[in-house]
Amino acid sequence: AQSVTQLGSHVSVSEGALVLLRCNYSSSVPPYLFWYVQYPNQGLQLLLKYTSAATLVKGINGFEAEFKKSETSFHLTKPSAHMRDAAEYFCAVSDPNFGNEKLTFGTGTRLTIIP
Amino acid sequence: GAVVSQHPSRVICKSGTSVKIECRSLDFQATTMFWYRQFPKQSLMLMATSNEGSKATYEQGVEKDKFLINHASLTLSTLTVTSAHPEDSSFYICSARDWAAPALEAFFGQGTRLTVV
Numbered sequence: 001a002q003s004v005t006q007l008g009s010h011v012s013v014s015e016g017a018l019v020l021l022r023c024n025y026s027s028s029v030p031p032y033l034f035w036y037v038q039y040p041n042q043g044l045q046l047l048l049k050y051t052s053a054a055t056l057v058k059g060i061n062g063f064e065a066e067f068k069k070s071e072t073s074f075h076l077t078k079p080s081a082h083m084r085d086a087a088e089y090f091c092a093v094s095d096p097n098f099g100n101e102k103l104t105f106g107t108g109t110r111l112t113i114i115p
Numbered sequence: 116g117a118v119v120s121q122h123p124s125r126v127i128c129k130s131g132t133s134v135k136i137e138c139r140s141l142d143f144q145a146t147t148m149f150w151y152r153q154f155p156k157q158s159l160m161l162m163a164t165s166n167e168g169s170k171a172t173y174e175q176g177v178e179k180d181k182f183l184i185n186h187a188s189l190t191l192s193t194l195t196v197t198s199a200h201p202e203d204s205s206f207y208i209c210s211a212r213d214w215a216a217p218a219l220e221a222f223f224g225q226g227t228r229l230t231v232v
Contacts, residue, residue: 043223
């Protein structure tokens, strides 16, 4: 079975500061990992994904994440936060053996940007 | 990227009635769609996998007779919440894979907020 743990249900950072959202995974097989963003009352938008290629993945809106197998982590970072980054962020894992169809989501982290 | 359209975005219904939610892939064919449920301030939980032309596969604990799924075409899956009760109030989101696309990405609909009064 696979699982995802997101440390910190709420994270607040000042505008212009570094954003760090933590995600640790558990998987019996090399996983595929995803970060999604959700704005209020909207669906999910893919930020970036790791699919066993480069361990440092760059996504949209200036976000990036690094896959660290030794730490079973896939933390999301952005060097400088913008007000528009305020949203809910979900880390997700899938099993490549099942065609990456089913995603297991973490509980989410709400990011607040302080002006 | 591919677009998944979900309708309605919001619905309020009376307890005991049924509500149908549609999920359409607008510019690609989706043999498989997924239905998720999200309670307030919680994560998304997979409810069922909708397969075109066959029965849906439900996750453990999801009542198949309460949450009817129909995937009659390659671009449309519907979720019907039958005899809805207040505890069914939630945010329902569908997703679909574009098998013709090289990237591994599930595209999500905008979600439907269901309120049962």
